[in-house]
Amino acid sequence: METMLTVEGLGKSFKDKQIISNISFEVKIGEIMALLGPNGAGKSTTIRNIMGIMYPDEGSITFHNSKGKGIPRNKIGYLPEERGLYKNVKVMDILLYLAELKDYPLDRAKQRALDYLKKFGLEGKDKVSVEELSKGMGQKVQFIAAIIHEPELLILDEPFSGLDPVSQELFKEEIRSLAANGTAILLSSHQMNLVEEMADRLFLIHRGTRVIYGPLSDVKKEYANFKCTINGTNSLALLESLPEVERVQQNGESAVLYLSKHIQPAVWLKNLPAELDIQELSIDRISLHEIFIDIATDKNLLKEGAELHA
Incomplete structure (x- = not known):
């Protein structure tokens, strides 16, 4: 253009x-x-x-x-x-x-x-x-x-x-x-x-x-890792022990799992343990809102030092 x-x-x-x-x-x-x-x-x-x-x-x-x-x-x-x-x-x-x-x-x-x-x-x-x-x-x-x-x-x-x-x-x-x-x-x-x-x-x-x-x-793709939201009765320790989970935000029976970069969602889902209680599950990328908040508040929770050009 x-x-x-x-x-x-x-x-x-x-x-x-x-x-x-x-x-x-x-x-x-x-x-x-x-x-x-x-x-x-x-x-x-x-x-x-x-x-x-x-x-x-x-x-x-x-x-x-x-x-x-x-x-x-x-x-x-x-x-x-x-x-x-x-x-x-x-x-x-x-x-x-x-x-x-x-x-x-x-x-x-x-x-x-x-x-x-x-x-x-x-x-x-x-x-x-x-x-x-x-x-x-x-x-x-x-x-x-x-x-x-x-x-x-x-x-x-x-x-x-x-x-x-x-x-x-x-x-x-x-x-x-x-x-x-x-x-x-x-x-x-x-x-x-x-x-x-x-x-x-x-x-x-x-x-x-x-x-x-x-x-x-x-x-x-560059900044927004995948996250998985799980509704179910699970301990924080169990959620944090799951493979490729970098951090967990838990609120009652709802938990958001922030996943490592470059995971393959289909493969990751297949490897979830049988003891995990899943009433509802969704997986998507971190939103632009979350990217904005992370940068604006200097939390540095996303990939550091990266710069994307047009």
């Missing part, structure tokens, strides 16, 4: 504190790229540099063949983490105003706004002021504002915040549709289950530097 955005060697400091250092990644046409990290890791600084809200001390940002201050901002859509629609302005007026700022034809913007309002369950809200909307409704309007001008690159910072499960599904469906139609999407979110469902690749930043970068499937 052709590359839409290239971030190379990005560095930014405030006073004497280095916020991000040597940040490099790409976002390709038609892919969903996740930018992840704990609070304070440098995600927002990275996004603000891409948006031109601030400029890096080091490195470069390239949009197609445009660099730095020459990046065409009308080709980029941005949903910020901090929402900022004018509260006393009618929904349609604010959407058309933002479309005009992007040099987008107003007749087409109006039709797109009406279509999206209907799609997101906001039909008839075009003449309502923003302050009259619920938090979830306001989030939908802000999302429409980010895509009203058909951006080539869409940056979404915590897009699912404040949404109920039904609205989350609507957003997920629309984000996938945009990517399928060629929009390059940079997605930042703390909701790891949703990221895991959607992202093609991810870049995980911690303390301003890259920790993990690569396709989600490869990240899972």
